[in-house]
Amino acid sequence: MTEHREKILSICNSICKNTLMETLEIEYVDVGENYLTARMPVSPKVHQPDGVLHGGASVALAESVGSAASYVFLDAKEFFVRGIEISANHVKSVQEGFVFAKASIIHKGRTTQLWEIKITDEEGNLVSNCKLTTIALPRK
Template sequence: MQALQMNVKQTSKELAEVDMPITNNVKQPMGFLHGGASVALAETAASIGGMQHIDEKTQAVVGMEINCNHLKSKKDGVLTAIATPIHIGKTSMVWNIEMKDENNQLIAISRCTLAIINRI
């Protein structure tokens, strides 16, 4: 999170919002936002949301699967991930993540499945 300058805006059991500035650290060689950076932001938001549903002393959440559709390109600005739960189970969770820019334009969408594991 620190390397990509991610910032947690808000968290609850129903929503996790994390933003990331579009800097040279998150651009691909053509100068556009790198898809991998968008995916990292999406999984971070889902994981932070997932942490609201577990006992962090005895459990952790880890990514099992993630997909992402990149809808628009960006060269600058701020990307904000808004994660909302689709399913909260005993051993897994599924989160929907919309990534919007500073103009509230939808840039990417993602779905992330988290596993709930016991800490060793």
């Protein structure tokens, strides 16, 4: 991994202190030219009552990685980013291990961005497919 990529991941992980991302133990683990990947442990902390990953935790992971990707690929000094819509289709249950969320840009407009976030298990099986729309608002 290049020094630049390591710096981006370090920044993404450092800004998660005292946030939902820290509570859910989300860690940013990979970045490329047009994607950002995070992982989250699946444990009772993120289970629904029947012992599988809660869909809300998956959506929190998806929005976290999609919003962070917007900051990485936009000029964060000029804009702040907000998620304005998210949808998710959950297709597989997970009881333990890690899930990985990879946010890839579909549309990079000046104001709105559209992200596809695929959440997979440790074997690469699709767990959830999410779509996130973000908006970049100018800093005053």
